[in-house]
Amino acid sequence: MRLYIRLFVCTTFLSGCYALPVLAEQVKNCLPAPPAAWTAEQAVVFALARNPDSHIVETKIAEAAAAAEMARAADYPSLDLVTEYGQT
16 A cells, blocks of 8 residues: 555656646746837736736635635525434
């Protein structure tokens, strides 16, 4: 059993070592290239695309919206069904 776990961990690690540089290259290719002359709008778009903090904030906003929806769900009506079966 331990051999399978070690094999799984080693395989996962090695495949991750291969896949991460490939994924990083794909992400780098998706980002917009810096323009030769900057406008205010281009600067903002470029900064938001390259700044990891903006992605973290977007995730936290989505998380807060989901938490608010869960809090509102407590006010929704609920329906409970209970059944019993007895044999004499």
